[in-house]
Amino acid sequence: MKRESGLLHILARVLLVILALYLSWTAAFFITAAIYSRMSWAPHDLFAFLINATLGFFFFSIISMVVRRFIQPREQHFFTEMIDALKRISQGDFHINLDWDFGWRNGKPRRPHPYVQLVDGINDMVANLKAMEELREEFVSNVSHEIGSPLTSIIGFAKALKDENLDREQRDRYLTIIETECTRLSKLSDNLMKLAVLDSERHPFRPSPYRLDKQLISLILACEPQWEAKKIDMTVEADKVEVHADEDLMGQAWVNLLHNAIKFTPESGSISVSLSSNGDQAIVCIADTGLGIDEQDQQRIFERFYKTDKSRARTVGGSGLGLSIVHKITEMHSGSISVSSRVGEGTAFTVLLPLHQEAKKGSSNC
Known part of the structure; x- marks a missing residue:
């Protein structure tokens, strides 16, 4: 035609x-x-x-x-x-929007002119560049904030330690705060490095068959000191399921989800982990009885640095990158992750992972 x-x-x-x-x-x-x-x-x-x-x-x-x-x-x-x-x-x-009337004659559309297609292409390019620039500015702003806050605390308490009149108890408290903030900075640096490597697709991606139920149980037992300290009731129901995936990468995803559930579950609360298979998919659900997530926040929960409650996240040392890493890893495995939550009743994350389909490395951003 x-x-x-x-x-x-x-x-x-x-x-x-x-x-x-x-x-x-x-x-x-x-x-x-x-x-x-x-x-x-x-x-x-x-x-x-x-x-x-x-x-x-x-x-x-x-x-x-x-x-x-x-x-x-x-x-x-x-x-x-x-x-x-x-x-x-x-x-x-990038605040540019070219407009040209080659495509119209006497107020009516006519056959598309090559110039019109060129203008549309430039406008689309500008829109994409503008969106990327906004993401970059937001990312830089978030990184600056996340790095600036602990550095301010470290500098402040380091200056306070110069006071020779401080008693040992105050000195130890200040040193503990400095150590905590340094640990926070180290975790932030590690997470940023992980995301950068995953985005660049330079991370070694080695899918192989392995028992997912054994991996989950092993990681839950490794986290036992954390959930035992908060007297959390941990329930596990895992069917025998074998998947074809990168065991190390998926291990990082499960650890992030488990730590997230433990952090936001109050003392004497409960966490349930279930694993089953349906057709050619493995279904993993990690649910807690925490404060829950508001519906409008659920739509952005996997964005980098996004926190549903910044003050609450700061007290537990969150940087807003853990769920972004999980989202990226599941996409790399052609899987998906979703959240279901009600305020005051808890949160459940569900991961769908292919069983036998050859895992492939995705290039989409989280």
């Missing part, structure tokens, strides 16, 4: 040129005939033909110049505007 439309367009242009030539030659014929009649002169047929042809081409040139005079300024203005827009884009200005 596009090829036929293009051929018709070329044919129409050729017909217009031929018509212009015919009109020019016709005008030349009648003008020279009138001149010959007034001069009472009858030139040789060949000479008359050459004069008519030359005059006809002269008229055709004038018509072409007149038409070009009306068309070229529009095109020159378009290219000037486009070049200026590209210069602004190269300087980091």
